[in-house]
Amino acid sequence: MRADAARNRAKVLDAARELFAEKGFDVPLDEIAGRAGVGPGTVYRHFPTKQALFQAVTEARVATMIASANEPSDDPGGALVAFLGRMAEEAAAKRDLSDAITVPSELRDSLHTALGGLLRRAQEVGAVRTDVTTRDLVALMKGMLQSMHEGANPAVLLEIVVSGLQSSRKP
Amino acid sequence: MRADAARNRAKVLDAARELFAEKGFDVPLDEIAGRAGVGPGTVYRHFPTKQALFQAVTEARVATMIASANEPSDDPGGALVAFLGRMAEEAAAKRDLSDAITVPSELRDSLHTALGGLLRRAQEVGAVRTDVTTRDLVALMKGMLQSMHEGANPAVLLEIVVSGLQSSRKP
DNA sequence: TGCCAACCGGGGCGTGCGTTCCGTATCGTC
DNA sequence: GACGATACGGAACGCACGCCCCGGTTGGCA
Numbered sequence A, B: 001m002r003a004d005a006a007r008n009r010a011k012v013l014d015a016a017r018e019l020f021a022e023k024g025f026d027v028p029l030d031e032i033a034g035r036a037g038v039g040p041g042t043v044y045r046h047f048p049t050k051q052a053l054f055q056a057v058t059e060a061r062v063a064t065m066i067a068s069a070n071e072p073s074d075d076p077g078g079a080l081v082a083f084l085g086r087m088a089e090e091a092a093a094k095r096d097l098s099d100a101i102t103v104p105s106e107l108r109d110s111l112h113t114a115l116g117g118l119l120r121r122a123q124e125v126g127a128v129r130t131d132v133t134t135r136d137l138v139a140l141m142k143g144m145l146q147s148m149h150e151g152a153n154p155a156v157l158l159e160i161v162v163s164g165l166q167s168s169r170k171p
Numbered sequence C: 001t002g003c004c005a006a007c008c009g010g011g012g013c014g015t016g017c018g019t020t021c022c023g024t025a026t027c028g029t030c
Numbered sequence D: 001g002a003c004g005a006t007a008c009g010g011a012a013c014g015c016a017c018g019c020c021c022c023g024g025t026t027g028g029c030a
Helices: A003-023 A029-036 A040-046 A050-070 A076-093 A096-100 A106-124 A134-150 A154-166 B003-023 B029-036 B040-046 B050-070 B076-093 B096-100 B106-124 B134-150 B154-166
Strands: none
Touching (some): A003 A050, A029 A040, A050 A076, A050 A096, A050 A106, A096 A134, A106 A134, A134 A154, A134 B154, B003 B029, B003 B050, B050 B076, B050 B096, B076 B096, B076 B154, B134 B154
């Protein structure tokens, strides 16, 4: 790879990181190219599609989260709560995480699977009501994360969801 | 107003009702015109903008909900829960309600205000934790309603949110 | 230093949508 | 039954966006 190509690739990644974090996946690709100081064609030379660029930007961070979710714990209930807290914290600062849950990709699927595992283990020790499905949890998270970009209080929302999950099933 | 004009207006409203309920606000206006058996121009003869049509369709139903939210109750906690339940039920069947909360309009503002009133009264009798703001509640509802169109279990989600709202504030 | 391959930039294409315009058809009245 | 106002329909416009192409440029090796 030529030196200027590597330089431009890095500039594109930097700009994409900033803008995806700031405005989410919906930011126009031309805007990313503009901030990187290159043309749109250059972006497509390095990444075949917009989603590929998004994935390249979020991959490392999300993979770390997934790994931490998958490592065993002697307190599965606490592990789930901690994980949700970490996601809330992250989503409050950067807008791309909430899109990483939504935009179709292998990464998204792994994240859902990891959440499912956390949920199942928490349910097995009785820390979370058993009628909640992975799908329900993902939906809740999605709503919660998106809400954080509209002025809602992350901590309060998180507490509500967590204590809701822990509540016993209605008779 | 000419007879055919009235007929077409009704056909447009019917088609819009169906399609907004089925696919939400994002349904293309041409599709509404198509189902109504008229051209797009005809739609614009009766409604100045797509949002106006949306408002005309949702106005009656949402206004009813707002009215029921605003009438006094001797059990403010139960009133809030009942209202949330009614919204969840409605949103599970029709996709337009979740958009009515989001799409800017006077109707949306009234709905937010009504929710705020319900929340405040429930908090005054100690039925709901006091650190929840109207904004938080709206965010929660928004997330919950949108989740219902993705296979989540409405009843479970509602229970989680309700018991989360009722939980005492963390120390 | 010269040459070729790699790369760049941005103009342009295709698509989908909300909205508008205007020639034509239809309604209701005289 | 004819005429004017009213309404219709759909082609067309403007816009925004993802994506591609090509003439020009630049980098690195011989």
